[in-house]
Amino acid sequence: MKVSKRTFFRVIAFASVAVVGAIGLVSVDAAAKTNGNAVSSRSLYATHCASCHGSDGRSNTKRGRETEADDISGGISTAKTIRIVKNGKGDMPSFKRKLTAAQITSVARYVATL
Numbered sequence: 001m002k003v004s005k006r007t008f009f010r011v012i013a014f015a016s017v018a019v020v021g022a023i024g025l026v027s028v029d030a031a032a033k034t035n036g037n038a039v040s041s042r043s044l045y046a047t048h049c050a051s052c053h054g055s056d057g058r059s060n061t062k063r064g065r066e067t068e069a070d071d072i073s074g075g076i077s078t079a080k081t082i083r084i085v086k087n088g089k090g091d092m093p094s095f096k097r098k099l100t101a102a103q104i105t106s107v108a109r110y111v112a113t114l
């Protein structure tokens, strides 16, 4: 079989498109995973914290007012939130038995973005 120059370059072009496509898929996959983490830290916050602190962290909820929960919007450091979530503070319960260390870190990172 005689492979013309033209066919040869077509094959090369096709292969390059395939490689670029594969790289694209890998990066889309990585982005999806990052979003997955963001969603789960947000849902941890929604499940365990928002009843008092509100979805925006301003603690303007019924339970937030009743317990005089602090406004936690404005970027509290991850280290501080981890400490308080582990130990509890005043009317805020400790989450040491409810959440894993990884979940506490995840929710604390989310609080830092509020």
Ligand code: HEC
Pocket: 045, 048, 049, 050, 051, 052, 053, 063, 067, 068, 069, 070, 071, 072, 076, 080, 081, 084, 085, 089, 090, 091, 092, 093, 095, 107, 108, 111
């Ligand atoms: C039952 C209501 C309640 C729930 C649920 C709750 N908190 Fe709190 N939180 C409080 C109260 C009340 C305070 C103020 C404690 C004090 O100073 O006496 C507080 C304080 C804090 C503080 C300290 C803010 C500062 O500036 O010192 C952080 C951070 C915090 N909460 C994060 C969280 C996170 C994250 C969750 C979820 C894992 C959570 N809280 C769940 C009631 C709650």
